Amino acid sequence: MTQNMNQLLKQIPLFSKLEDRDLSILSTITTKRLYHKKEIVFMEGEEREAVYFIAKGVIKTSKSDFNGKEHIINFLQAGEMFPHVGFFEETPYPATAEALEETELYIIRIQDFDQLMLDHPNIAVQVMKIMGQKLSLLTERIRELSTKDVRHRVIATLIRLGEESGTNGIDQPVSITIPLTNTNLANMVGSTRESINRVLNELKKNDLLTVSRSSIEIVSLSALKSSLYRK
Template sequence: MQVLKQVPLFAELNEEDLIALQDITLKHTYHKKEYVFMEGEEREAVFFIHSGTIKTFKVDPEGKEQIINFLQAGDMFPHVGFFEETPYPATSEVMSEAVLFMIRIDDFNQFMLNHPEIAMKVMKILGQKISVLTQRIQEMNSQNVQHRVVYALIRLGQESGQLDKEEIYIDMPITNQDVANIVGSSRETINRVLNHLKKLDLIQVSRKGIYIKDINQLKEHVR
């Protein structure tokens, strides 16, 4: 029961409410490369991440992947479809072994009706996601791929990075192809951009994540 309190959305629930929540919650472990759900499937549940990393993405008519989000511990997904019957809007894939809490959408809707404070928090989360998506649209309008890459790294660092003064470590196994799928470019172009940023000593890249040495210097690079 206390594990559910580690999800920010439920952190302030009392013991009685946590028991009610536990009664409608299932816990499941997903392995790397496993799909939680596919775009277009009937929407059955909402998920909360206890541990691990999830990637959500859509596939365009040409078969190209467009990454929407990287999600980590404490995050909820998907972010649409409450109080209405809609299919899953995107595909979710496990990037590193993940433990998820799953609540059937009808049960979660009823829980929100019984706990308006949770509904208000969900609305706040949805508002934040809309702001992020608006920002991404503005970033994608840049014709300069290097600018789009830098904007994406800064956003990932601010959303999911571990901050130490001006240094940020993005602790995710993000590949160059993932970065390409975020900014709408080719892997070859991203290879050149990231190598350029590494030569400028602005970032370091490993299989485990991306290290931004000074986020202010990185921001200055695209001004």
């Protein structure tokens, strides 16, 4: 069982370079749990108890405003960790995490993870890089929300999702693999379903997207990028 867990943990990018001895130690502080579709992993504001790593599935992280409206922060997939903030601090979970499909998570208590980073500075460095990347992403999204129109925000979001979760190359069809609804997309870009529908219909009419109930396919990432500043 330990050897099997070692191999599973080694598939997580953050742990991929650990030696077997260190992986064996890691496996002793790691638990595995399956979350069903729409099951909540934790709620925004709850006491932070653990760090989570996605073995398979998709996690949606979101925050609610004073009116109870959901604002989606990100979609996370296999190999990613969350939450990305608050290490070495006694702060609550900064957002709500929900499984969008059957999702398998590896869970490490926050005290054990803090000690792991102290014992393995290379892991701490990688965590800092991940946090820096997420901060840059959030900064760019805030800039887009405050300065760009809905069309630009939708296209920029589709490009990012295509690059993060899509398959195939930049000049080939790219399937966005997360279960993305128009409501989710609206909550990501700060708009309404009606506005999202108009933008998606325009992109479909211009042969930049094909959309079904279960997926969005970008016909060409390069062509979609070229359309970003074209009305």
